[in-house]
Amino acid sequence: MIRSEEELLAGLNPVQREAVRHRGGPLLVVAGAGSGKTRVLTSRIAHLILTGEARPYSVLAITFTNKAAGEMKERLAGMLGPGVERMWVSTFHSACVRILRVHAERLGYSRSFTIYDAADSKRLVERVEKALNIDTKKIRAQTVAAEISRAKAELVDFESYSDRAQGPFQQTVARVYADYQKRLASSSSMDFDDLLMVTANLFEACPDVLVTYQERLQHVLVDEYQDTNFAQNKLVLMLGEKHRNVCVVGDADQSIYAFRGADVRNILQFEEAFPDATKIALEQNYRSTKVILDAANAVIANNLSRIPKDLWTEGSAGDPIMRYRAADENVEAAYVATEARRLAAEEGLFYNDIAVFYRANAQSRALEEAFSLADVPYKVVGAIRFYERKEVKDLLAYLKVVANPADDVSARRIVNVPRRGIGDTSLEKLARWAAISGRALGAAITDLAGAPSEDGADDLQAAGITKKAASGLAELAGLLADLRHMDQEGFSPGKLLSEVLDRTGYRKELEDAQRDEAEARLENVAELVGVAERFSSLDDMLSSVALVSDSDDLAQIEGKVSFMTLHVAKGLEFEAVFMIGMDDGVFPHMRSLDDPRELEEERRLCYVGMTRAKSRLYMTHALERRVWGSETYSIPSRFLSEIPEELVEDCRGYTRRGGEGYRR
DNA sequence: GTTTACCTAGTTTTT
């Protein structure tokens, strides 16, 4: 634990100290990669508490991922000891959920509103499209969902969207958006973007609620500000308006989420929003060697729409960047595996000091094969997210329906999982029956249990539902009623899950299945039950799992090389980094080649990747690779040619034969 | 209503 200010400031450079000690008013910290920005942010919070400027209760610290939030909490606990848990350290989304769980009823939502993830949203959009007779092949649900998401990130509701819709696509989206949003509201559900938008609406509609939080959260600190979207920025401005103790930290060069609505202008225009803001720039890098830093600086300098900035280091030059040209992606992967093994055997690195980055998840495949063959341990980070697995989503859907009977998407999901003789036809009949009586699907099913032989059953038959389907429904209804009862009696979510597994035969089905994947699924199920047991409330558990991504718990992958996308790599660092697939069309991605703005985002992504490396950086590409089963020739990434030649060395095995050279 | 076999279309990044 830290006792004095001196102790806290020890080891920080003068600029960092300034950021930590700043008092009174808005603060913008422009922090380059590896300049210790997270440390500054953490120290600043500790400093606020230690000097009595703030109480833990009045601090809101926003991080980009739950993992970052967890680490920050841990560090703060180590520095300050007990009391830290009263602080809000979370992502925007988690903070919003926390607020909404208290006040959502003011806007007509259930306190136990459901959170829909991207897959749920897509399903709902699909259903809406079908209801509106829109061809889902011509206008894909995913595209529409993305457009709606973008609108929400800009806090554009469906009315305004409809007003300003341009062209046939947007007009179609406008229709879908309106219906989609009505369905969300009537099922008391929110998608990811709603969490932000509804919170903003809440603050606007209920000024007293806003004031409550303004009074409470007197110090607002936000990390990775370059990746905030309009809605997030708005929330920060609203909360910070009163006390103006807003501190944002970020680096415009590391803005890599524009495709998701992030807007660099939020950080660039912070000083306009807060004209009295103090600006501090952290430009000394403590992570990478000089060679790596110079190379990264040289690459990012090619972005024209950028405020020039140069990171510097007092560290040594280090090894050159290793460039490797492979015949194809398998040779490339084999090279990485071999070199990783050599680094471990000869250079004293541990496998968990090593990471391989790629542009798209699909690229991990060749790597996995090569590493298995070479017997080098690896772990793919964040590819198939735990909470997106079918079995996990199925089980969670049961809990969601228990918590929120209005949740239609989840109700539809579980009606016939596991099979209980209710196919599409019965489902639609049931849905119509529910609609006539003005109930949500989940509520209608539950009502069946209350009236086994009375009107419920008769109505069902009148609705044309077969005996077989009806008995399946009754069984489900009984289960849901019992689960809801258990929940009220205070049974843990874990107990509820076990009940679901036993009563539905879900567990048995997996146990009886003879496939390998069934075993993995059983393990996932067991893990989910384990997670659920740690929670005492259903709402807490469901909120928490809805917002946790797999990369959040990548915690200490011991003794294994990590594979991940460049996006996942943000915020991490490794002794040695391999960036593979440095081919034009792969990275930068094909779809960005004709758009200068997108190309600049790709370049920032490259910059992020390069600056993750502490001492060794490898960049590899292949002359030929299989894309969708057919062979494609590629030329080296333009990013490679942007690195000064004197910083680069070609690896052994490299040959110029049969391919183009590096353009200069 | 469920299972199977085909066929097709789609391939970026994610809180």
Add this chain to the structure above:
DNA sequence: CTAGGTAAAC
């Protein structure tokens, strides 16, 4: 190439 959807058979 492969995941997902669809059309046909059980």
